[in-house]
Amino acid sequence: MKDLKELKKIEQFSDQCMKCGFCSFFCPVYQEEKMETSVARGKNFLIKEVLAGRQEFTPEMGDIIGKCLLCKRCAANCPSKTQIDRVVVGARAQMVKEKGLGAIKNFAFRKVMANRKAFGKYARLMQKFQWMMPTTEGKIKHLPDFVKGLGKRNFPALSKTFLRDQVKPVYKPQNGQQAKMRVGFFMGCAMDFVYPELGLKIIDFLTRHGVEVVVPEDQNCCGAAIYFSGDLETGRMLADLNIKAYKDLNVDYIVTGCGTCSSTLKDYQKYLPDNEDQLQRYTEFEKKIKDSTEFIIDILKVPPEEFKLKKEFEGKTATWHDPCHLIRYQNIKDQPRAILKALKGLKFVEMPNADLCCGMGGSFSVYHYDLTKKIALKKMDGIKATGADIVVTACPGCMINLLDNVLLNKMPQKVHHLLELVE
Amino acid sequence: MLKESVISELQKIVGKDNVLTAPEALKAYSYDGTTSWIHEPDAVVFPTTTDEVSRIMKLANAEKIPVTPRGGGTNVSGGSVPWLGGIVMTMTKFNKILRVDKENLTATVEPGVVLQDLTMRLAKDGLFFPPDPQSFLGATMGGIISENAGGPAGVKYGVTKQYILGIEVVLANGDIIHLGGRTLKNVVGYDLLHIFISGEGTLGVITKAELKLNPLPQARKTLCVVYDDVAVAGEGVFRVLENGVIPCKIEMIDNWVINRIEEMMPIGLPKDADACLLFEVDGMPEVVEKEAEKIAEITKKYGAKEARIAPNQDEANKYWLARRAGFAAVFGKAKQVFAEDVTVPRGNIPAFIKKIREIAKTFDVEIVVLGHAGDGNLHPAVLTDPANKDHYERALKAVDAIIESAAVEFGGVLSGEHGIGLEKKKFMRKVTEPAVINMMKGIKALIDPNNIMNPGKIWE
Ligand SMILES: Cc1cc2nc3c(=O)[nH]c(=O)nc-3n(C[C@H](O)[C@H](O)[C@H](O)COP(=O)(O)OP(=O)(O)OC[C@H]3O[C@@H](n4cnc5c(N)ncnc54)[C@H](O)[C@@H]3O)c2cc1C
Ligand code: SF4
Ligand code: SF4
Numbered sequence: 001m002k003d004l005k006e007l008k009k010i011e012q013f014s015d016q017c018m019k020c021g022f023c024s025f026f027c028p029v030y031q032e033e034k035m036e037t038s039v040a041r042g043k044n045f046l047i048k049e050v051l052a053g054r055q056e057f058t059p060e061m062g063d064i065i066g067k068c069l070l071c072k073r074c075a076a077n078c079p080s081k082t083q084i085d086r087v088v089v090g091a092r093a094q095m096v097k098e099k100g101l102g103a104i105k106n107f108a109f110r111k112v113m114a115n116r117k118a119f120g121k122y123a124r125l126m127q128k129f130q131w132m133m134p135t136t137e138g139k140i141k142h143l144p145d146f147v148k149g150l151g152k153r154n155f156p157a158l159s160k161t162f163l164r165d166q167v168k169p170v171y172k173p174q175n176g177q178q179a180k181m182r183v184g185f186f187m188g189c190a191m192d193f194v195y196p197e198l199g200l201k202i203i204d205f206l207t208r209h210g211v212e213v214v215v216p217e218d219q220n221c222c223g224a225a226i227y228f229s230g231d232l233e234t235g236r237m238l239a240d241l242n243i244k245a246y247k248d249l250n251v252d253y254i255v256t257g258c259g260t261c262s263s264t265l266k267d268y269q270k271y272l273p274d275n276e277d278q279l280q281r282y283t284e285f286e287k288k289i290k291d292s293t294e295f296i297i298d299i300l301k302v303p304p305e306e307f308k309l310k311k312e313f314e315g316k317t318a319t320w321h322d323p324c325h326l327i328r329y330q331n332i333k334d335q336p337r338a339i340l341k342a343l344k345g346l347k348f349v350e351m352p353n354a355d356l357c358c359g360m361g362g363s364f365s366v367y368h369y370d371l372t373k374k375i376a377l378k379k380m381d382g383i384k385a386t387g388a389d390i391v392v393t394a395c396p397g398c399m400i401n402l403l404d405n406v407l408l409n410k411m412p413q414k415v416h417h418l419l420e421l422v423e
Numbered sequence: 424m425l426k427e428s429v430i431s432e433l434q435k436i437v438g439k440d441n442v443l444t445a446p447e448a449l450k451a452y453s454y455d456g457t458t459s460w461i462h463e464p465d466a467v468v469f470p471t472t473t474d475e476v477s478r479i480m481k482l483a484n485a486e487k488i489p490v491t492p493r494g495g496g497t498n499v500s501g502g503s504v505p506w507l508g509g510i511v512m513t514m515t516k517f518n519k520i521l522r523v524d525k526e527n528l529t530a531t532v533e534p535g536v537v538l539q540d541l542t543m544r545l546a547k548d549g550l551f552f553p554p555d556p557q558s559f560l561g562a563t564m565g566g567i568i569s570e571n572a573g574g575p576a577g578v579k580y581g582v583t584k585q586y587i588l589g590i591e592v593v594l595a596n597g598d599i600i601h602l603g604g605r606t607l608k609n610v611v612g613y614d615l616l617h618i619f620i621s622g623e624g625t626l627g628v629i630t631k632a633e634l635k636l637n638p639l640p641q642a643r644k645t646l647c648v649v650y651d652d653v654a655v656a657g658e659g660v661f662r663v664l665e666n667g668v669i670p671c672k673i674e675m676i677d678n679w680v681i682n683r684i685e686e687m688m689p690i691g692l693p694k695d696a697d698a699c700l701l702f703e704v705d706g707m708p709e710v711v712e713k714e715a716e717k718i719a720e721i722t723k724k725y726g727a728k729e730a731r732i733a734p735n736q737d738e739a740n741k742y743w744l745a746r747r748a749g750f751a752a753v754f755g756k757a758k759q760v761f762a763e764d765v766t767v768p769r770g771n772i773p774a775f776i777k778k779i780r781e782i783a784k785t786f787d788v789e790i791v792v793l794g795h796a797g798d799g800n801l802h803p804a805v806l807t808d809p810a811n812k813d814h815y816e817r818a819l820k821a822v823d824a825i826i827e828s829a830a831v832e833f834g835g836v837l838s839g840e841h842g843i844g845l846e847k848k849k850f851m852r853k854v855t856e857p858a859v860i861n862m863m864k865g866i867k868a869l870i871d872p873n874n875i876m877n878p879g880k881i882w883e
Contacts, residue, residue: 018754021560025561034469036451036452036496060447079751080754
């Protein structure tokens with residue numbers, strides 16, 4: 001009998017499914033493909049077949065479990081509360097165990113992304129050649145393949161100076177305020193390499209509101225793309241590095257402006273543990289993690305009148321996109337809306353299906369870019385229906401994909417992080 | 424296994440991407456909404472036009488390959504499981520809403536349209552399709568027609584067969600026929616339309632349907648009525664009706680279900696109640712107010728402990744969400760559930776419920792009731808575990824007893840809405856006159872002489 005350790009871990013979740021098929025209505029992938037193999041029910045059935053020893057991890061099987069955005073739309077609407085995200089990640093982990101990571105992912109995950117310095121160097125190398133690429137709009141250029149398979153897409157330019165080369169280790173609260181709290185800032189890859197100003201902006205907002213911010217140098221990639229692809233081993237390595245980076249800093253919370261990072265850091269305990277010790281460590285770590293929107297509203301309790309709209313957004317109409325990792329992974333949906341509604345001079349309009357996945361799904365979009373574009377089209381329809389000038393969200397991952405698709409569809413909207421709007 | 428030549432012929436008809444033969448894909452089409460009926464097809468095809476369906480049928484008929492039509496695969500009787508292999512013909516890509524006709528209150532749809540998509544589209548024109556199977560998120564119009572589906576709103580609006588004006592069908596030999604029409608009245612020869620409605624895919628493939636619609640009611644009101652005795656709740660159902668109020672829904676949840684729902688999502692249902700009836704009335708705003716009060720009055724007069732009128736739609740939604748969660752609650756609690764679909768005449772509900780309780784005692788198994796009380800379709804569900812042989816045997820006996828008593832003692836039927844498929848086959852002969860079965864066989868032989876349409880089901 002084969003060792004099905006990773007699958008055994010998720011067997012209880014896969015047993016939840018009663019095959020009602022309701023998930024088909026919510027699954028963005030099924031809605032495009034209309035095939036049973038794309039939907040949670042089908043994936044779960046096949047994974048159970050592996051558990052029963054009747055199915056191998058064939059290339060087709062790999063493709064089926066790969067074609068999931070982990071958007072949790074199915075799980076959020078499942079009458080039996082089947083956590084298909086855990087089932088799929090478990091199956092990917094089992095497959096990685098048996099077959100190893102594909103050559104591409106192997107290089108990208110283990111050699112580049114898991115090593116912050118190498119990631120930076122690789123990113124910087126591309127930055128050097130950026131001027132050779134055709135400019136599509138403003139800062140937007142076609143980058144050469146980032147991870148092989150990323151293909152040609154509108155990708156925001158890498159920043160000249162990365163965030164971690166600009167930050168200080170400690171920021172005191174501004175205007176001589178007494179520190180209310182001490183918070184560790186977690187930047188995440190996208191903010192580090194693509195949106196460093198945003199990182200500085202968030203730090204500035206926090207320190208203005210009496211928070212002392214520390215930014216440990218040895219923080220790493222959160223590990224989302226890595227462990228969601230089934231590489232739990234590298235995932236655990238990153239988790240441990242990150243936990244270590246904040247361990248002795250004596251911080252009350254760890255705050256990040258990236259929805260995917262905050263959910264990933266919180267969920268180490270769900271997806272990664274291999275033993276009790278890890279479970280305990282990751283559960284402990286989770287307690288400190290806060291998404292920036294959640295932190296500002298629920299912990300700092302910044303009152304509405306203290307949110308001031310930046311001049312350049314005066315009179316604009318904004319709509320909000322719920323990142324999967326905020327609304328379904330962390331149940332954060334009211335906090336960002338509270339901030340948007342507090343901004344005087346900005347008109348806020350809800351888009352239809354605000355909670356629909358943008359189609360990015362981390363490395364999903366690397367392997368299934370065509371599907372990503374189709375799924376994003378539905379998002380674009382929602383955006384168009386609002387007549388908004390700007391699309392606001394709080395996950396740099398979504399920002400990158402929204403930007404790509406807004407441009408692909410020749411739409412006028414600009415894409416912004418929520419905290420970019422705030423003075 | 425299908426011959427290479429058949430596969431390549433299928434690919435020619437619907438295109439390569441619309442023919443699946445990978446073992447993984449075949450597994451994914453080996454099941455439906457049932458727990459234990461599983462059989463793989465040899466190929467899965469996705470037609471998108473009537474012509475494609477016709478060409479596939481001609482090919483299959485010539486080669487004598489079984490064809491099982493499939494919609495959302497949500498049925499709970501094994502109906503879309505390809506029991507003898509062959510081709511699964513999946514309609515999920517054949518899914519356009521062709522026309523919504525406000526003047527005539529009709530809509531024309533392709534078979535793969537999912538009910539919820541239709542509902543959302545019709546709402547834009549202030550219309551709705553009244554039958555409301557609770558699987559509306561996954562069920563397709565083709566499947567709904569083929570199972571003659573119905574839901575809670577059946578009390579007032581009836582079931583699918585009352586809302587199908589006409590259909591286009593492709594027969595086993597590939598012939599395309601049209602039954603019914605677009606008018607409300609139609610007496611042109613035998614009413615053949617209605618043997619295809621509830622035909623469970625054994626007579627032909629439905630490729631188009633003309634639906635009868637209603638205008639959306641302007642207002643709704645929900646009541647949750649609490650009972651100390653489930654049989655008294657059963658009586659409440661017909662007392663309300665005989666006193667002149669026809670609610671659009673009357674649903675029942677018993678004590679066991681109430682408590683499971685409260686565990687899953689506490690919404691404040693009375694945990695000590697023996698049963699609750701949920702009522703919904705719809706219509707003009709003034710009328711629903713009056714009707715809700717009247718229901719409260721009648722139910723209290725006939726033994727209800729309490730009648731709560733939901734003050735707003737949010738609270739009403741909570742009750743209905745709870746009702747829908749009930750199904751999952753039952754399935755989540757046992758390795759195997761025999762969700763019976765027997766239906767009795769409304770007046771016999773109290774006596775039937777008493778009988779179910781007796782049966783549960785006799786065989787020492789858990790039987791829960793959560794059903795469409797308004798139409799006598801009570802869905803008693805027997806909870807068991809196949810691994811526990813002794814328990815499983817007793818559960819099977821309990822199922823037999825339930826069916827026997829419902830269908831024979833209380834003048835009801837074996838299936839109210841889920842169909843016979845594979846799951847209820849063994850009871851079919853018990854409760855149906857041999858002459859009737861022979862007539863069904865004869866009809867089948869006439870329409871599908873090679874027996875290729877969804878073989879192995881219903882009476883076989
Ligand atoms: C949680 C849950 C709740 C449910 N609640 C209800 C309820 O309240 N009321 C109710 O009535 N049912 C209910 N059902 C049962 C089921 O949803 C219905 O039977 C539904 O009508 C099936 O539709 P489908 O598209 O999924 O069809 P499928 O399951 O795919 O097929 C059902 C049958 O129809 C045939 N068929 C499908 N499409 C065609 C076609 N185009 N032409 C010819 N034959 C075809 C198939 O061969 C099969 O025999 C429920 C099921 C679940 C899982
Ligand atoms: S909605 Fe949930 S229970 Fe139903 S088929 Fe999908 S995963 Fe399974
Ligand atoms: S997580 Fe998203 S993409 Fe994956 S099966 Fe569920 S709904 Fe589909």
